[in-house]
Amino acid sequence: MARIVDDDQRMFMTGNEVLAWAALAAGAEIMYGYPITPQNEIMHYWTRLAPRFERGFLQTEDELSAGFTTLGGVMAGKRAFSATSGPGDILMQEPICMAEMMRIPAVWIIQQRGAPSTATVIYGQQETRLACFGGNGEGHRVVYSTSSHQELFDYLIKAFNTAWSYRFPTILLGDGYQGKMREAVTLYNPEDHGVKLVPTEPFVGRPGVPGVDRAPAHYRNTFNIEEEIYEIVHAREEEFEALTPQIVEFESGYLDEAEMILIGHGIVSRAIKEAVKLLQNKGVKVGYFRPVTLRPFPVEELRKAVEKVPAVMVFESALGQLLSMVKEAVGGLPVKIEAFLRPGVGICTDEAAEQVQEYLRKSSMVH
Amino acid sequence: MHTKIAVAGEGGQGVQSIGEILAEAANRSGLETTYMPNFGVEQRGGVSIAFVQISDRPIGSPKFKRADVLVVLSPRSVERTRGYVTPGTTVIYDSSSIEAPKIDDMTIGIQSWETLAPEGFADMAGNRPGKGIKGEEVRRDSNVRTVGIPAARIAKEELQPRVFNILILGAILAITKVVTVEAAREAMEHMFREKFAQRPELRDDNFAALERGLSLVETEQAGAGR
Amino acid sequence: MENKTSGSATSESKTGFTTRTVVTPNEAMPKVWRRETKPHRFCPGCGHPIILKALAQAVEELDIQGRTVFGCDIGCSLLAWDFFNLDSIQTHHGRTTPVIAGLKRARPDLIGVAYMGDGGGYAIGSQHLLNAAMRNDRVTVILCNNTVYAMTGGQMAPTTLPTQKTETTPYGRDPAMTGEPTLGPELMAAIGRKGAYAARGTVANYRQLVKFTKKALENQLADRGFSFLEVLSTCPTNWRTTPRQTWDFVEDDMTRVYKVGEFLKPEDEK
Structure with missing residues (x-):
């Protein structure tokens, strides 16, 4: 695979531009897409870069087509991907479900916007449930929720490798802030950092005449x-569960002696990590837990983190989508679950810290 | 050091460019920085806000509730950004399109503990219409510093209307010193290299505007003069 | 190598049914058909196997078995998922066109065939069909027109004839309420780009059907443009017709609305 930069290269760019570079670095061979804000610039940068690196692009008539052409590209043996958001994400669930059913290692980038329906083109975390469990199925897909430009780059490379290693459709879940924001990122060639690209293989069109030289696919x-379907879904679930320890990722800090643990994913995790540091500096004992993979969810890790903590507070730019996953994960543990839910709106460091302080102040008055 | 800057104006006034140059300059200075545009469904028009943070440590949430520096360039954007003002905020505004009491009305709206009438607050802030303020510190008890720059008028009369935003940028640099003028110049050279190469006079116009913006605050009576 | 089925021992009627019994069924079968999955799963009297036989014969004669990928839709066409000795992908309702179009973009050396019914092509997947045609995607779409949604139990399709009774038009299709039948090849001819091919064949004329199928594949092989073939087909199960009535419906009723022939040839000026 062609090197995309001579050497590690620090850049200052938007997240959508980072993703186009990341797809190049990941060895993506073709993108299929349909315009929707806030992911458009991924296509804009990809279509500028792709010819220089002999990669392909097809703009389709809608997201259904973008998703299904992606599946065609993957079944041809190419590292293929698509990107979408909001209403397009809904249509994209149809091909994502087919990818689940047929174990097609396609990669999707989802830049969440406000919801429901058309809503805003700006930002939200209201596609969390859709990304994890959209469509008719059991959520047999891998979902990485990123929080910075460096993660956009690192995790898109990882998403392709995960998809082609385990043959589950893989989603990189970002949002409009991450897409449109500018911040520093270091671009690199995966091989320079010891990251090997998992080889692809065609599902159809292998050498030989089917039925003569080989069995048809x-x-x-x-x-x-x-x-029949009962067996298949069960087998899939067992496989997904068995792979969970290899795939699952989380991040946590200041868990020891914490009076409360702040939980958030994606860009919101930046606010809660920062809030925890602010509060720690004031002597307030709080910690944080951030699931990086939402599918599979770090259930065991979260349970371990909160088993000795009196309370957690879930922060999300949605009305309880992460919250319900957290509730399910910690079920049976004697931990109080608080939440700060801001559908379609960003969460700032200061307000996260204020919420926690307010809660701790009230609960200490109760005691 | 951690500075949160919001720049607001009408679509087409170039507020996003101000944000991008500030962030690019900060990045080039080895600082941590984020720049985020707000964006709606319109391709043009509407109130546009650029959010910039510059820090010597990694930045958390890219959005913020309260700004250290708020730059407002149109009457509508004053309305949209009233929530970003807090004690300690420096408000920089285009005094040729926004009247001083409007600014102060905005700040009062935020500081709900204030009960002064707009004119009274303007008075207290040392920001009487027609009186030069030269970017001086306002009285401590208000804790909101307002600086009026007749940017649109100067750009129109002395420079080119299109470099209005760069004039504002110059004033921001002079007032906040958040990045050096050199870093801002480098950022502009980098970001506009293709435009500058095609039309060299653009470079001259833009750097002249930057200088004029800097000088406005440092040497002139930058009154609210209309 | 297996023998070709079109040997002198076998002659075929216009309908495509093998009428002599001097050869065994296995020998009568095109080698592109997969013996292990025969007998097939289509109903007695269904037109699908005739269309699939024509496709098999065309693939054989063009010697492209090693590079053809067969995509099939939801609806009765899905029963063809393991029908051939061809790499095959059975997709999702209406989405076979984009799957094969995406495959072709990624592997232009392959020959992509998208096989679907009238519901999949003209209703739920119509936007894909139109846009593949307008992009002049180098794929071959073969669409079976039997005037009903067959697998779901005989509802009205875009191709249901005026006055025709279906489960959702129990008093007969009223064009004032539900529009006139969709004329696919005519539509494709109108929007098709230079190099595209659009034709309508029928299971009632097998030789012509093979000829059209071959042309629809050759056009892709020559990298000239999009190729579309609609085939008038039968569904006695949902039509609730006797063999005689079935053939009358295809040959008389359907062809009064649906003209058989070629509507756009690659060499036509556009």
Whole structure:
């Protein structure tokens, strides 16, 4: 694969531009896309870069087509991807479900915007549930929720490797802030950092005449009887669970002696980490826990983190989507679950810290 | 050191360029920085806000509730950004398009503990209409520093209307010293290299505007003069 | 190598049914058909196997078995998912066109065939069909027109004839309420770009069907443009017709609305 930079290169750019470079670095061979804000610039940069690196692009008639052409590209054996947001994300669930059913290692970038429906083109975390469990199915997909430009770069490379290693569709879940924001990032060639690109292989069109030199490859999305699909879904679930320890990622800090743990994912985790540092400087004992993979969710790790903590507070730019995952994960533990829910609106460091202080002040008055 | 800057104006006034240059300059100075545009569904028009943070340590949330520096360049953007003013905020405004009491009305709206009438607050802030303020510190008890720059008028009369935003940038640099003038120049050379190469007079116009903006605060009576 | 089925021992009627019994069924089968999955799963009297036989014969004659990828949709076409000795992808309703179009973009050396019904092509997947045609995607779309949604139990399709009774038009299709039947090849001819091919064949004329199928594949092989072939087909199960009534419906009723022939040839000026 061609080197994208001579050497590690510090750049100052928007997140969408970072993702186009990351896709190049990840060896992505073709992108299929349909315009929707706030992911458009991924296509803009990709279409500028792609010809210089002999990569392909197709603009389709809608997100259904963008998703299904992506599946065609992957089944041809190419590292193919698409990017979308909001209403497009809804349509994209149809091909993502087919990828789950047929174990097609396609990669999607989802830059969340306000919801429901068209809502705002700006920002939100209201596609969390959709990214994890969208469509008709059991959520057999990997979802990485990033929080910085460096993570956009690192995790898109990882997303392709995860997809092609485990054959589960893989989603990089960002948001409009991450797409449109500028901050510093270091671009690099994966091999310079010891990251090997997992090789791809075609599902169809391998050498030889089917039925003569080899068996034909027959892939299907439809099954006839109940027991058949029951077996398949169970086998898939077992496999997904077995792979969870290899895939799952989280980040945490200041857990020891914490009176409260702040929980958030994606860009919101920046605010809570910063708030924790602010509060720690004031002598307030708080910690943070951030799931990096939302599918699979770091259930065991979160339970361990909160088992001795009186309370947690979930922060998200949605009305309880992460919250319900947290509740499910910590079920049975004697921890109080508070939440600061801001659908479609960013969460700032100061207000996160204020919320926590207010809660701790009130709860100490109760005691 | 951690400075949160919001620049607000009408779409087409170049507020995003101000934000981008500040952030690019900060990045080039080895500082941590984030720049985030607000954006709506319109391609043009509407109130546009640029959020910039510059710090010597990693930056948390890219958005903020309260600004250390708020730059407002149109009456509508005053309305949109009233929530960003807090004690300690420096408000820089285009005094040729916004009247001083409007600014003070805005700051009062935020500081709900204040009960002064707009004119009275303007008075207290040392920001009487028609009186030169030269970017001086306002009285301590208000804790909001307002600086009026007749940027649109100067750009129109002395320079080119299109370099209005760079004139503002010069004033921001002079007032906040958040990045050096050299770093801002370098950032502009980098960001506009293609435009400058195509039309060299653009470089001259822009750097002249930057100088004029700097000088406005440092040497002139930058009154609210209309 | 297996023998070709179109040997002298076998002659085929206009309908495509093998009428002599001097050869075994296995020998009558195109080698591109997969014996292990026969007998096939289509209903008696269904037109799909005739279309699939024509496709098999065309693939054989063009010698492209090693590079053809067969995509099939939801609806009865999905029953063809393991029908061939061809790499095959059974996709999702209406989405076979984009899957094959995406595959072709990624691997232009492959020959992509998207096989679907009238619902998949003209209703739920119509935007994909139109846009693939307008982009002049180098794929071959073969669409089976049997005037109904067959697998779901005989509802009205875009191709249902005026006055035709279906489960959702129990008193007959009223064009004032539901529009006139969709004329696919005519539409493709109108929007098709230079180099595109659009034709309508019928299971009632097998030789012509093979000829059209070959042309639709050759056009892709020559990298000239989008190729579209609609085929008038039968569904006695949902039509609730006898064999005689079935053939009358295809040959008389359907062809009164749906003209058989070529509507756009690659060499035509556009």
